[in-house]
Amino acid sequence: MAEKREVFILLTHTGTIPSKIIRFYTREPYSHVSISFDLGLNETYSFGRRFVNNPIIAGLIKEDISGGTYAKFKNTTYELYSLSISINQYDKLKREIQSLYKMKDKYGYNFLGLLGILMKRPISRRNAYFCSQFVATVLERSDIKIIKKPSGLVIPGDFRRAKGLRLVRKGILSKHNANIANIRYEEDMKISS
Template sequence: MHQISILLTKYSDWISTLVYHIGGRGFTHSSIALDEDQNTYYSFNFRGFAVETVEKHRRRGVKNSRCIQLQVSDEAYQKIKQRIQEMLENRSAYRYTRFGVFCCILHLPFRWKNHYFCSQFVAELLSESDAAPLEHMPYFYLPNQFASELSALPTCKNVLCNVI
């Protein structure tokens, strides 16, 4: 068994403010970490595929965060790790999609090859690896949904983590 961590944070840029108001007034960004390095998170932001650190979140002024840790099988862990490695090696091929966020908010299915928003990326990793049973397709997830849905899993451990 391995552990992965889902970090939920709240940013204050314009798209995050929109997600905040529409998505349940909580978290506006999600990222994922492997148990090998709990200080390195992977996600998508306006620049595309992103490698993030807790220090980066501090510098960006994150004041609200939550860390959800999940125990996953060795097979699920390896699938997630392999997918992240593929994305790291082909970083320039991946893009952020604001349009995907708007489709998610409107509950419209939208999938464009190699285009992701943060919570879609995390949901896709969880879904495709069978690390967590998700109720919806990955393109229908906003960060707040992880807080409630993943917390209900028996393999979940909520950890208080402030990135301040």
Template structure:
């Protein structure tokens, strides 16, 4: 049976998302990974409390709760990447490592400036979304790059080859898209 991982790029109406969108000229400032297309569980770094913009760290997101529910007009692009069984298992182990110790991780706000200035700002247990996603993908041998994760932006991940567009549109319309795809297959 084929194994897949999903890269989910999104843009919410938060001040940080708007700032990254503007400063980085990025269509989708946020990225997450998932292991199934229900998107009940996506993994990334972002707000740990949807109502507090300064509470950031490792998050288990959902299209149907948290920030995506709070920002109901969020847009996204979903890509599927075919991976080997070994890569899949390595990705699961990498994410599990973050889940087990999620209380020690914080959002790397300063690291965002490092990306803009092309100078990595590496702080122990601090990540921004594309830094986290790229690190787990590099460690799992899914993503091959010469850049270090502290300098990888969502646009770098967006430019990856060998990914297949599954969906692009409003997050609140994704459930209907998934249902229609299931009915039509």
């Protein structure tokens, strides 16, 4: 059996006004999605606000679950999913995200793409993504196709229903690392809350 690696899909809802608007239109419990290379969520990427108090200035970010927006909104709810992939896919994914992140200042937020979701027509913009579009795109570019729709129409809730994802943990994000040692990182991970 080929050796596997794990990546993690983090779904969150902060309760900010933009997140409430997204949740209202999608009718999903989570309004944001990120991708992480570790269970402790120390290397987590997405498209979101660059400054805590300004949702308009947004782009490619490395998230800090104990700082920034998440520190301001301490009651952020989350679900964390693991995805088992091949070493080749893992390496491609890591290179893809690192390549984009080196040029993070060239990337903006695809606000128009959010309108495309409402119209059910993907709207792509050069060097711009919204969070779920970004995660779906980097997975697809790494030969990991878990959602059967164009990345410009993917919403955070699509990841909850994606094949191959296993729910690892859910609850309040600020408490995630407090009991991380209690998560058994084995074949049969148990759901912790």
